[in-house]
Every structure is written in structure tokens, then in C-alpha cells.
Amino acid sequence: MITFRDYYNNEVRLSFDDHPFSKDPRHVWVICRHKGKWLLTKHKERGLEFPGGKVESGETAKEAAIREVMEETGGTIQQIDYIGQYLVEGRKATVVKNVYYAKVDKLTEQETYFETDGPILLNYIPGKVKYIKKYSFVMKDGVLENCMKFLKKNNIQL
Structure with missing residues (x-):
């Protein structure tokens, strides 16, 4: 368990265990790659x-993650894996x-990307x-930083 403060100084607890805070979370966040680039x-x-x-x-959290990627980027997911959960x-x-x-x-390409302006591809995350x-x-906050460390440590192809 990793504990830190977020951008708004709220306490955040991050875990890479299997659903430590809720089996039925109401929010999702998807770290995406497309053709060797980060998809934001x-x-x-x-x-x-x-x-x-x-x-x-x-819908399940995984179904929501797949839907959100499509709605916000037009991306079709080839593979998706749960890596962790955090509580704010x-x-x-x-x-x-x-x-x-x-x-x-x-x-x-889509007519609308809902509350976003669509996909952004980056070679690296600064x-x-x-x-x-x-x-x-x-x-x-520490979620991105620690998730990137987790992916690298576990040799997940970046």
C-alpha cells in the first residue's frame, strides 16, 4: 500500500493488490499504449x-474502461489488464x-469525443x-508515477 497526497492535498491510498478497497468501484482510469506511443x-x-x-x-469497471477509451479517444482495445486500485x-x-x-x-475518428477533444499520442510522458x-x-499525483514504476518493474511492455 502506498499513501500520498494528491494535487488537491487529499489523502490517496494506492494498491496493486486485487481490489483492496472495493469489488465494485465506480470510477476507472486507463493507461494506454497505441503503436509504441502513449495514448492520452x-x-x-x-x-x-x-x-x-x-x-x-x-456495466462492470472493465466494461467502463473499454467504453471510456472508445468515447474519449476512438480507441479499440486489443488487451486490457487490471493493475491496481486507489482510494481518494x-x-x-x-x-x-x-x-x-x-x-x-x-x-x-469520431464525430464527438464527449468531454474531450480526442486522442493525443505522445512518445513519452515527461x-x-x-x-x-x-x-x-x-x-x-503519485498514482501515475507509481503505476509507471509498477509496469516497468513487472516488465509490462511499454
Whole structure:
């Protein structure tokens, strides 16, 4: 278990164990790769971030992750794996979010990308993301940093 403070100074607990906080989380975040590049989306208000969002009624967290990647990037997932879960003790609510790692095999242009401006492909994620204004607050806490370490440590093809 890794504990740290997020961008808004809320306590965050991150674990790479199997669903330590909830078997039925209501949020997802998907670290994506497409043809050797990082696949992000540009949220209209927050900036660059990996796709993610809320689990809708009647769907699993994994189904939500697949849907969110399609809605926000036009990406069709070839492979998706659960890598961890985190809990944010916010001032107004507690949020539990599953983190997935996905390989996207194709991008399809869409008429709408919902609350985003669509896909952004990057060769690398800067080490100092938390200091770069164009990135979303979602990318600026220990979740991204620790998930990247986890992927590398476990030899997951980046």
C-alpha cells in the first residue's frame, strides 16, 4: 500500500493488490499504449490525461474502461489488464478507482469525443508532469508515477 497526497492535498491510498478497497468501484482510469506511443486524451477543461471516468449502471469497471477509451479517444482495445486500485479521501466524497493498462490496436475518428477533444499520442510522458500546465491534475499525483514504476518493474511492455 502506498499513501500520498494528491494535487488537491487529499489523502490517496494506492494498491496493486486485487481490489483492496472495493469489488465494485465506480470510477476507472486507463493507461494506454497505441503503436509504441502513449495514448492520452485532451479533456476540454483539465488538459492532457489518460482516458477514464465513471462506471455506468449495469456495466462492470472493465466494461467502463473499454467504453471510456472508445468515447474519449476512438480507441479499440486489443488487451486490457487490471493493475491496481486507489482510494481518494476527498473533502466531499470518497472515490475508489480501478487502474488498467491497455493496448489499443486502432483509432477510429469520431464525430464527438464527449468531454474531450480526442486522442493525443505522445512518445513519452515527461518525468516532471506535475509541473507542466497542459497536463490534467489527474496526471500530477503519485498514482501515475507509481503505476509507471509498477509496469516497468513487472516488465509490462511499454
